[in-house]
Each structure stands twice: as C-alpha cells, then as structure tokens.
Amino acid sequence: MxxxxxxxxxxxxxxxxxxxxxxxxxxxxxxxxxxxxxxxxxxxxxxxxxxxxxxxxxxxxxxxxxxxxxxxxxxxxxxxxxxEIGSTLRAQRSQLAERIHDLQQLDERLERMTDAHERGILMSDDQQREIFGEDWDPEQSRGARFAWGASRQWAQFAERSASRSPAQWRELSQAMSALQRDLADAANRGVEPGSEEADGLVESHRELFSNFFPLTRQMQVCLGRMFESDPGFSSYYNGIGDGLATWFRKSIDESARHQGIDPDAATWE
Structure with a gap:
C-alpha cells in the first residue's frame, strides 16, 4: 500500500x-x-x-x-x-488476548452443544453406568436421539445436558431414585390416586423431570400412559414396586383432573 x-x-x-x-x-x-x-x-x-x-x-x-x-x-x-505507540499496541494485544480467550470458551461451549445434540448425555459409558447404575444402557440413551432428535424437547434436553457436569447428573439421578422409592412406598401403602399425598408426588415428579426439558401436565399424562403401556418402562417401574406403573399412571391422571385437564384427551403439548 x-x-x-x-x-x-x-x-x-x-x-x-x-x-x-x-x-x-x-x-x-x-x-x-x-x-x-x-x-x-x-x-x-x-x-x-x-x-x-x-x-x-x-x-x-x-x-x-x-x-x-x-x-x-x-x-x-x-x-x-x-x-507511546508501543504501549498502545501492547494494550491492544492484551485486549486481543482476552478476546481470544473468550472465543476459545465460546468454541468449547459450541463443541459441547454440538455433542449434546448428537449424543444426549456427555459422559462416557462407564461414567453413565457408575452414576445411573449397572443396569443403565448407554446405547438406549443414544438411541433416543433417533426417536426424538427432531423434537423441541430433544433440543431443550441437549441444551441443558451441554452445561451439566457429572456431579450434577449424579445429584439428579439420586433425586429421581429417591422419588421413585417414595412412589413405590406410597403405592405399597395403598395411597389412593387423587389423594393429596399422591398429587404431591406427581407434582414432585413433574418438577424433577423438568430438569430434562419443561414438562407440562398434559405431557406428563402422556408419559404416564407410556410408563404403563411400554414393556420396557412398565417392567422398570414394576421392578421398583409391584403394580407401580399402573398406580403411577392413575395418580398422574387424577392429578391432571384436579387441574382441569381431561387425561383421555391429553396430548403432547
């Protein structure tokens, strides 16, 4: 020039x-x-x-x-x-170094976000089994992307997964296990679906599950149906407590009715 x-x-x-x-x-x-x-x-x-x-x-x-x-x-x-031109340029380099650091962090965040959209849970298979239990199947978790990858809920799940640490996954897993034990205990004691106690447990489940993606009451009704009708889910819940899958579905339905929702007409929304 x-x-x-x-x-x-x-x-x-x-x-x-x-x-x-x-x-x-x-x-x-x-x-x-x-x-x-x-x-x-x-x-x-x-x-x-x-x-x-x-x-x-x-x-x-x-x-x-x-x-x-x-x-x-x-x-x-x-x-x-x-x-002092040198001082001005050194200050510029310092600012540039900060920008480079910020861009590197952004790149790492984008990489985690990309991986989360493709893999779901950003932990190794061994980490997942150690946190979720030896019966946990990482392949089934990864397969969820092919079933739900085009949905808004999968995107929300991935966005939250990208920022979740193994320690936070452990805390969430422990909270879910504790809730499932409370559900089984309530069903075993004969707590009636629609009772105040059952409604409280249903709401606790909805709030806890919303850590994965926002779960409306209508969507929870749809999950309850799946927990009872899907062989894999019903076997899992009935393994925690005899007849728990049906009891939980009924409890979700009754709780929905108390909120003015017809469970028979509930849709995934």
Missing amino acids: TGMVDEIDEDATIGVAADLLGLTVRTLHHWDEIGLASPSRRTPAGYRLYTWDDLERLSRVVAYREAGLRLDAIRDVLDDATA
Missing part, C-alpha cells in the same frame, strides 16, 4: 485515494468529518484533494485499524507527539 502511495506524483481525488487504499469513499468522508484524516487541498469547485502526506497518514490509519485499534486510539497515536 505504501508503495502505491509513493507512486503518486500529484494530488489524488477522493475516488483515487479510496481505490489506492482499498477503502470506500464513504469511509474517507467519515474520517474527514471526525478529523482523523482530512484532505489538505480542494479544487476550485470544492472537491477534496489528498496530497502525498495526506495519503501517507491514511495508510497509517489503515495499518493501525487492521491491527484492531479503535479510531480514537489511532488519532492519539498519530497526533500526540508524546504518545
């Missing part, structure tokens, strides 16, 4: 100056208006003319701008004879 400026042997119009420096005329107008780099001469008709010195200043402005300096910092460097 400097070499091109050196070749100029006469004053340059604003269009020529813009072409030489790879700028727009609008940019040169702006720099003139703020007093950063103004042409020294004008034609009799009032058009801007940039001298060799003007073009040299413009080339320095461009160089410092490409280094990331703000326009006010560039003005200080060019106009203040006492300005």
Whole structure:
C-alpha cells in the first residue's frame, strides 16, 4: 500500500485515494468529518484533494485499524507527539488476548452443544453406568436421539445436558431414585390416586423431570400412559414396586383432573 502511495506524483481525488487504499469513499468522508484524516487541498469547485502526506497518514490509519485499534486510539497515536505507540499496541494485544480467550470458551461451549445434540448425555459409558447404575444402557440413551432428535424437547434436553457436569447428573439421578422409592412406598401403602399425598408426588415428579426439558401436565399424562403401556418402562417401574406403573399412571391422571385437564384427551403439548 505504501508503495502505491509513493507512486503518486500529484494530488489524488477522493475516488483515487479510496481505490489506492482499498477503502470506500464513504469511509474517507467519515474520517474527514471526525478529523482523523482530512484532505489538505480542494479544487476550485470544492472537491477534496489528498496530497502525498495526506495519503501517507491514511495508510497509517489503515495499518493501525487492521491491527484492531479503535479510531480514537489511532488519532492519539498519530497526533500526540508524546504518545507511546508501543504501549498502545501492547494494550491492544492484551485486549486481543482476552478476546481470544473468550472465543476459545465460546468454541468449547459450541463443541459441547454440538455433542449434546448428537449424543444426549456427555459422559462416557462407564461414567453413565457408575452414576445411573449397572443396569443403565448407554446405547438406549443414544438411541433416543433417533426417536426424538427432531423434537423441541430433544433440543431443550441437549441444551441443558451441554452445561451439566457429572456431579450434577449424579445429584439428579439420586433425586429421581429417591422419588421413585417414595412412589413405590406410597403405592405399597395403598395411597389412593387423587389423594393429596399422591398429587404431591406427581407434582414432585413433574418438577424433577423438568430438569430434562419443561414438562407440562398434559405431557406428563402422556408419559404416564407410556410408563404403563411400554414393556420396557412398565417392567422398570414394576421392578421398583409391584403394580407401580399402573398406580403411577392413575395418580398422574387424577392429578391432571384436579387441574382441569381431561387425561383421555391429553396430548403432547
């Protein structure tokens, strides 16, 4: 760029100056208006003319701008004879290092978010079994993406999974296990679906499950049906407590009725 400026042997119009420096005329107008780099001469008709010195200043402005300096910092460097250019550039490098750090963190966050959308739970198979129990099947967890990957709930699950640590997964797993034991105990004691105690347990389940994705009461009704009708889920719940799958489904239905929801008409919404 400097070499091109050196070749100029006469004053340059604003269009020529813009072409030489790879700028727009609008940019040169702006720099003139703020007093950063103004042409020294004008034609009799009032058009801007940039001298060799003007073009040299413009080339320095461009160089410092490409280094990331703000326009006010560039003005200080060019106009203040006492300005310590090295200090200004070191400060710029320090700011750049902070930006690089922030961008690296953003990249790591995006990587975790991408992995969570593709894998669901961001833990190794051994970590999952250690936290969720030896009967836990990581393949079944990964398979959920193929069944639900296009849904809003899977996206919400992935977004939360991306920021969840193994310790937080453990805490959530322990809370879910404790709730399931409470459900089994209530069913074993003959607590009636629709009672205050049963409604409280149903609401605790809805709140706890909402750690995965927001669970409405209608959606919870749909889950209750699946817990009872799906062989895998019913076997799991009945393994915790005899007849628990049906008791839990009935309790969810009755709780929904107390909230003005017809469980027979409930949909996933």
